[in-house]
Amino acid sequence: MHILSVNHNELDFKTIEEEIYKTVCKVACGIMKDILEKIDLMLLAKRDTEKYRNKGFRRTCIHTIMGEVEYERRIYQTEDNDGKSMHVYLLDQYLKKETIGHVSSNLAEKIVENVLEQSYRKSAKNIESMCHSSLSHTAVWNVVQELGERLEERETRLIDQYNKGNVNGKREVDVLFQEADGVWINMQGLDRPKSGKSKKKEMKMAKFYEGWEKRGNQKNAYLTHNRTIIASFDNARDFKKLSDATIAENYNVDEIKYRIINGDGDPWIKRGIGEEGVHYQLDPFHRARAVVRAVPKKAQVKKLNNMFDKGKIDEAMEYLKELMIEYVEDEKVRERLHKLYNYLANNYNGLIPYRLRNISLPKPPEGVVYRNMGTMESSVCDVIKLRMKGRKMSWTKSGANSLGKLLALRASGNLYETLDSLFDDTITDDKLVEVVEQVVQLSAAEVNKKPKDSGIYPIKKAPMPFEGQPMTFGRKAIRDLTKNRVELILR
Numbered sequence: 001m002h003i004l005s006v007n008h009n010e011l012d013f014k015t016i017e018e019e020i021y022k023t024v025c026k027v028a029c030g031i032m033k034d035i036l037e038k039i040d041l042m043l044l045a046k047r048d049t050e051k052y053r054n055k056g057f058r059r060t061c062i063h064t065i066m067g068e069v070e071y072e073r074r075i076y077q078t079e080d081n082d083g084k085s086m087h088v089y090l091l092d093q094y095l096k097k098e099t100i101g102h103v104s105s106n107l108a109e110k111i112v113e114n115v116l117e118q119s120y121r122k123s124a125k126n127i128e129s130m131c132h133s134s135l136s137h138t139a140v141w142n143v144v145q146e147l148g149e150r151l152e153e154r155e156t157r158l159i160d161q162y163n164k165g166n167v168n169g170k171r172e173v174d175v176l177f178q179e180a181d182g183v184w185i186n187m188q189g190l191d192r193p194k195s196g197k198s199k200k201k202e203m204k205m206a207k208f209y210e211g212w213e214k215r216g217n218q219k220n221a222y223l224t225h226n227r228t229i230i231a232s233f234d235n236a237r238d239f240k241k242l243s244d245a246t247i248a249e250n251y252n253v254d255e256i257k258y259r260i261i262n263g264d265g266d267p268w269i270k271r272g273i274g275e276e277g278v279h280y281q282l283d284p285f286h287r288a289r290a291v292v293r294a295v296p297k298k299a300q301v302k303k304l305n306n307m308f309d310k311g312k313i314d315e316a317m318e319y320l321k322e323l324m325i326e327y328v329e330d331e332k333v334r335e336r337l338h339k340l341y342n343y344l345a346n347n348y349n350g351l352i353p354y355r356l357r358n359i360s361l362p363k364p365p366e367g368v369v370y371r372n373m374g375t376m377e378s379s380v381c382d383v384i385k386l387r388m389k390g391r392k393m394s395w396t397k398s399g400a401n402s403l404g405k406l407l408a409l410r411a412s413g414n415l416y417e418t419l420d421s422l423f424d425d426t427i428t429d430d431k432l433v434e435v436v437e438q439v440v441q442l443s444a445a446e447v448n449k450k451p452k453d454s455g456i457y458p459i460k461k462a463p464m465p466f467e468g469q470p471m472t473f474g475r476k477a478i479r480d481l482t483k484n485r486v487e488l489i490l491r
Contacts (some may be wrong), residue, residue, distance in 0.1 A: 026133050027215045028066040036091065039225055040073045043090045052076035067132035098423035100146045103139075105423040107131060108418065111143050114409055115403065116387065120144075141399070148402020150422045151409075155232075155242055162245035169248060171425065172255040173210050173257035174362040176247070177224075179262040179283075180206040180269040181377040183384045188394040203404055204239045204268065205231045207379055208247060211368035224375060225368050228382060229411045231404040236268030244272075256363060260354050262373040265347045279359060280348040284309070286376040295323065296333050300382065311356035318345065383411045 098105040114123035208225035263269030264286040309318035
């Protein structure tokens, strides 16, 4: 049948493929429905009848990668540890139902994959075409928000455990490299800064890695080895706590002998520099950019940056003073040079690249090398800017925070592993009380209670039409109409 249609140009391969895919997904949804309801029936037979009292069916719908699956499951009345009445779904408990609202974990992963690359509206359209689940862009946004909130809760618990001394990772390294920078994001609505003309807020981003490794067979191309990236709108103090807790989660901090920190000189980046074994250097990119913006001639720029690159700091600062004297008559250039001098003076201890200092770093692991630092600007662009800046985009603080954390997880290579942990519904003792409080509390009377205005009316039945039933104004009008019509016919 289809072959004849194709030969007559009534169908094409694309249409056949789409129709078969829709049919297969529809059949799969039906199979999923049957399996879920049969498992629910099995749980009904095997349950502890004294503990769980069947209170009937409740219809629900879940969006999956196959489409929307509608099914019925039984609700049971039981009691919590305090003897308080509560209602549960044994099917959800049995399957450890992993959902974000009415979205399955597999579909949530597909949503995240799309959102990390394109807008929420385009993501919703892609999901509808691929998975036959009709989700609005708001529903897609809600999924990302829920995941972002769970990530924040996870980070809060991690910091709390770190403060108690209960966090210590297993990985052991002698040297750990740390870089940090900020990216300014356009905000919208109430999240815009109240003071000043700027409509932006700074999202902080940090990167930890163990060194560099070659990229494939390319001779001079390198990648950071075992990198971990975090991003947040936290203030400086809280972001420092998150950074320390994240490092402690992955590494045995007692075995780290040297920490090399690279940053643009912002105070929040330089927190903790005085600790033992911590060495700070000013980011070469930001230092060179500051020189280019302040020094008027290219030859002077090249000379000054070469001095800094070779570690001739005092000589470079003296040359900068000479330039300030040379351009004393030019007010704009003089102000730029003064600003540059103050910037470099405030970061004087970080001007010498770490490789030119008297730091006896241990030999790197096999396949790893130690190179000049300065990868953060590129990382900020790849991780955050390409998705969240430009194209007239603006964000709420919570929306940007959630998406930023997911982008950082993807760049770290831990996205799917972390999502799996967020979907895990295993309840720990410390969360049991919180979960019980969130359960919908219904009494037996409320479960079976009918709404006051249900809009359900019984069907009136009679042996003959309009006979043997109470007379209403409508029935009376219809009888009068038919009576008059019969009289006319008889005449």
